[in-house]
Amino acid sequence: LLLAAGPALAQAAAPSPAASGNPFIKTKYTADPAALVQGNLVYLYTGHDEAPAPQERYVMHEWLCFSSPDMVTWTEHPVPLKVSDFAWAKDDAWASQVIARNGKFYWYAAVEHGTVPGKAIGVAVADNPAGPFKDARGSALVTNDMTKAASISWDDIDPTVIIDKGGQAYLFWGNTACYYAKLKPNMTELDGPIQTVSGLPRYTEAPWVHEHNGWYYLSYATEFPEKIAYAMSRSLAGPWQYKGILNELAGNSNTNHQAIIDFKGKSYFIYHNGGLDVHGGSFRRSVCADYLQYNADGTLQRVRMTTE
Numbered sequence: 001l002l003l004a005a006g007p008a009l010a011q012a013a014a015p016s017p018a019a020s021g022n023p024f025i026k027t028k029y030t031a032d033p034a035a036l037v038q039g040n041l042v043y044l045y046t047g048h049d050e051a052p053a054p055q056e057r058y059v060m061h062e063w064l065c066f067s068s069p070d071m072v073t074w075t076e077h078p079v080p081l082k083v084s085d086f087a088w089a090k091d092d093a094w095a096s097q098v099i100a101r102n103g104k105f106y107w108y109a110a111v112e113h114g115t116v117p118g119k120a121i122g123v124a125v126a127d128n129p130a131g132p133f134k135d136a137r138g139s140a141l142v143t144n145d146m147t148k149a150a151s152i153s154w155d156d157i158d159p160t161v162i163i164d165k166g167g168q169a170y171l172f173w174g175n176t177a178c179y180y181a182k183l184k185p186n187m188t189e190l191d192g193p194i195q196t197v198s199g200l201p202r203y204t205e206a207p208w209v210h211e212h213n214g215w216y217y218l219s220y221a222t223e224f225p226e227k228i229a230y231a232m233s234r235s236l237a238g239p240w241q242y243k244g245i246l247n248e249l250a251g252n253s254n255t256n257h258q259a260i261i262d263f264k265g266k267s268y269f270i271y272h273n274g275g276l277d278v279h280g281g282s283f284r285r286s287v288c289a290d291y292l293q294y295n296a297d298g299t300l301q302r303v304r305m306t307t308e
């Protein structure tokens, strides 16, 4: 399946592309984007919003995978992972991220646990970035009782994963707080205690950690409806220094959920809004992308979404 994106990303990098191709996945409602650059291709992983209009709740049973050589033309791959692939999980294919290590691909995904009340994070593994993926543990990697946030059941969501230059992998996640823990080299076990990131004002959810020119960036959803804010650090263990807001409200969606990548010489801010069609909204979301620009000191320019 070839999906046509609009002209926005076909143009040379500009702070505010004039013509919008967003949302750029037009055949399905897609949410919570994560992206992974592998060689000549970028892989896009999303949740699949399946709530029929006018239902105002999340209906999400599977994740989707698309790839592109240019951020313009997208190929959809067969469904690579479903909630039912985690035998211990009940429902809710919420946010996720895939990372490569030692020739394998590890997919960290939030789901509703079948027996431990609340959300949990599982990890699936594949030999190919498009899958198929299978449960790497047979049990959850993180469960709600580990972070002891009794106040809400959806604390252990929104995993983001990164490997530092020394080869140490870190998992970040969370809703009532931004948690992080080291991962063992096998990528399927936590290595040490769960800690909490400090210095993220008005943190809501959706952490995304990436590296660019020696700086680590922790972007996250702030307030509700959500904007994206970010902090910078020289170390994944912090301290993180808050730098400000990256974008404003995404448009017709309470959530925003970003991923940030460099690909073929340009940087991209990928997120979702509720703008695909008349039924679009907070529970029928759609993935968009706009250019991201770095300043000489490493700080980020505010993203001007093409939908603004």
Ligand code: FUB
Binding pocket: 031, 032, 047, 058, 094, 095, 110, 157, 158, 205, 206, 255, 256, 257
């Ligand atoms: O898609 C379900 C939830 O909505 C995600 O976990 C959050 O980041 C928000 O986008």
